[in-house]
Amino acid sequence: MFRTGFLGYPTTFMLDFVVCALALVVPLLLYSLWLVKARRQYRSHKRLQITLGIILLAAVSAFEVDVQMVHGGWENIVARQGLEDAALTAKLNSVRPWLLVHLVFAVTTPFLWATTIVLALKRFGANPVPGPHSRLHSLLGWASTLDITLTSITGLAFYYVAFVQ
Ligand code: HEM
Numbered sequence: 001m002f003r004t005g006f007l008g009y010p011t012t013f014m015l016d017f018v019v020c021a022l023a024l025v026v027p028l029l030l031y032s033l034w035l036v037k038a039r040r041q042y043r044s045h046k047r048l049q050i051t052l053g054i055i056l057l058a059a060v061s062a063f064e065v066d067v068q069m070v071h072g073g074w075e076n077i078v079a080r081q082g083l084e085d086a087a088l089t090a091k092l093n094s095v096r097p098w099l100l101v102h103l104v105f106a107v108t109t110p111f112l113w114a115t116t117i118v119l120a121l122k123r124f125g126a127n128p129v130p131g132p133h134s135r136l137h138s139l140l141g142w143a144s145t146l147d148i149t150l151t152s153i154t155g156l157a158f159y160y161v162a163f164v165q
Helices: 013-037 042-070 074-081 085-124 134-164
Strands: none
Touching: 013 042, 013 134, 042 085, 074 085, 074 134, 085 134
């Protein structure tokens, strides 16, 4: 059951699952920022950011194990499209740069996200309200937001060129 995708393309369950998670994370993040900036609901923002971090970490870890260990790499998933050898090689070479750009953002995001959360938990304390940590948190928060948004956009773009097109 978990060996095939559910979005209608020749992929895997976990690949489609992570693509959905990446598409969902940006609107949820915007909602979290609206909670802070418009509603001043800092506790809800904190809860949502931690939940998003845990879900993303779990989804991406499960995805990596699935792609690398179960399917033996993304190239083997592209090979499901039944292309002839030369066409498959050409396709792999043409989509690889898209993956490399995606990886720049995908690899840096967890570090930035973890730093933002750990420092916020330490410095805002149990009852988060604006304070001395606000300046640095703002910087880290917007950098994390930009990084995850670019991870999402480039991830969806890679999915499109590698598995849909
Ligand atoms: C990766 C996770 C997080 C991201 C991306 C994030 C992002 C942001 C952003 C972009 C802002 C708005 C800054 C501005 O005014 O321009 C903000 C504000 C705030 N966040 Fe977070 N946040 C995260 C986690 C947390 C956590 C875990 C806490 C609490 C422990 C927290 C508490 C706050 C507070 C109190 C503010 C208001 C700061 C102020 O207005 O001075 N955030 N966050």
